[in-house]
Amino acid sequence: MKLVTLASVVVAIVILAISHLLSTRSRAPTATRSERPTVTKPIAGRTEKRKAQEPPQRATLVSVDWDRSFRESHDYFNFVLTAAAKALAGDGRAALYVSRALTTCKLETTLYGNATNPEVAFEADLATKPSAPRWVLDRARNEFKACNGFFNGHVFASLPQQSGDYESIAYWRDLAYRDGDPIAEAIHAGLGMARIAPGAGDSYAEARSAAQLDLNSAVISQDPGAIFTVGRVLLDAHTNGPLDGVAVTIAACDMGYDCSANNEAIFGQCAASDTCTAGVTWADIITQGIGAAAYAKAYARAQQFEDAATRGDNSALLEFVQLGGTR
Numbered sequence: 388m389k390l391v392t393l394a395s396v397v398v399a400i401v402i403l404a405i406s407h408l409l410s411t412r413s414r415a416p417t418a419t420r421s422e423r424p425t426v427t428k429p430i431a432g433r434t435e436k437r438k439a440q441e442p443p444q445r446a447t448l449v450s451v452d453w454d455r456s457f458r459e460s461h462d463y464f465n466f467v468l469t470a471a472a473k474a475l476a477g478d479g480r481a482a483l484y485v486s487r488a489l490t491t492c493k494l495e496t497t498l499y500g501n502a503t504n505p506e507v508a509f510e511a512d513l514a515t516k517p518s519a520p521r522w523v524l525d526r527a528r529n530e531f532k533a534c535n536g537f538f539n540g541h542v543f544a545s546l547p548q549q550s551g552d553y554e555s556i557a558y559w560r561d562l563a564y565r566d567g568d569p570i571a572e573a574i575h576a577g578l579g580m581a582r583i584a585p586g587a588g589d590s591y592a593e594a595r596s597a598a599q600l601d602l603n604s605a606v607i608s609q610d611p612g613a614i615f616t617v618g619r620v621l622l623d624a625h626t627n628g629p630l631d632g633v634a635v636t637i638a639a640c641d642m643g644y645d646c647s648a649n650n651e652a653i654f655g656q657c658a659a660s661d662t663c664t665a666g667v668t669w670a671d672i673i674t675q676g677i678g679a680a681a682y683a684k685a686y687a688r689a690q691q692f693e694d695a696a697t698r699g700d701n702s703a704l705l706e707f708v709q710l711g712g713t714r
Contacts, residue, residue, distance in 0.1 A: 453484040454612070461529070463488040464536025471546060474559065479568030486559035492534035493556065499531075505538050506531075522660035569605040569613030576601035577620040580710075595710050602708045606635070607701050615639035615646075617708055630681065631707045633673055634688035640669055641693055 453470065460466040467488050474482035495505075502508035509531050513524055536542070543553035552558050563571035576598040602620065605613045614635060621632030640646035648654050648663035653672075657663040674682040688707070695703035 451478070451481065453480045457484045457487060460488075461533055462536065463492050463533045464540055464542055467492075467542050468545075471543060471553070471559075474562060474566075475546065477566055479563040479566030479571060482559045482563035482566065483568055483571050486556045486563065489554075489556045489559065491530055492537045495531055495534040496537050500538060506535075520660065526659060567604070569608035569610040570616055572601040572605040572608075573613050573616035573620060576605070576617075580620065580623075599708075599710050602710070603705055606704050606708050609642070609696050611639045611642045611644035614642060615644045621708060621710075630677075630685040630688060633677065633682075633685040634692060635707055636669065637673070637686055637689035638692040638696070641689065642696065646670070 451473070456470075457466060467485050470478075470481040470485045470488070474485055495509075498512070499505035499508045513519075513527060516524075546553060551562075560571065560574075564575050579594045579598040579601070582594060598620075602617050605617050608614075618632050618635030618637075618639060621635060636646075646653060646669035648658055648667050651658040653669055654663055654667075670682070673685070677685070692704065692707050
């Protein structure tokens with residue numbers, strides 16, 4: 388794999404940070420969002436998500452590895468059937484992955500749902516792309532098959548009808564956020580910062596303040612996936628330390644986030660096509676982009692972050708994720 392410049396890395400990181408839940412597809416454009424998720428009413432009996440500099444102990448723990456379950460699923464219909472019920476019971480991570488599965492399958496049903504035979508229509512579409520790489524075609528077929536149940540089934544039929552607009556991707560993404568899922572918080576921060584550019588006066592200041600609270604809460608969770616997402620958001624934000632975003636991502640890797648070439652969220656096309664350079668990691672990408680000396684400084688900062696996490700020193704952790712005051 389040809390290593391890319393830091394500028395290219397940052398652009399890719401920003402796109403991923405604000406559209407983390409969206410699947411990529413070369414055979415059809417995938418919609419991205421650059422605005423805050425629509426605020427929906429909370430489910431009856433569920434309190435609004437609390438916001439504070441030092442958030443309260445999270446009541447809901449992730450009991451299922453939803454990321455692995457989603458990646459290994461060949462049937463998104465049954466995946467959503469299971470995850471949606473867990474999400475309504477308070478599992479924010481489940482809600483996050485319901486939104487991701489719906490993102491993929493809504494594309495399929497939009498493109499082929501009105502066809503007499505969706506599979507025939509799908510294959511006819513692929514036939515118009517003879518020059519597409521084999522891995523692109525294989526991935527497209529796998530996603531189509533995973534969404535097959537949505538063409539004829541009603542995946543939310545058994546859920547309480549008064550709870551909300553289940554068909555909406557935003558509903559599940561917002562539910563994950565309101566339930567305090569730390570990855571959803573980090574994504575929400577990125578969306579908020581992307582909505583308003585620096586120099587927008589009070590509007591930018593308000594968006595920055597809201598994003599700061601989200602980043603604080605996400606990083607204190609010590610969830611490796613959330614911490615990596617926070618680092619990606621910081622890479623395009625006005626932070627107090629230019630290397631802090633890099634340092635936070637490095638720390639996330641050390642704390643358990645998969646930073647190898649197996650992770651499509653980082654390596655994208657080469658991971659999906661299994662063409663990444665053997666053994667390449669996020670550290671290699673960063674080192675190539677900023678140089679060995681700057682990487683060494685970022686790594687030292689990452690060690691400080693990890694030490695603070697080990698001590699449970701939330702105040703020290705928050706020092707790494709402070710957004711600047713540019714107006």
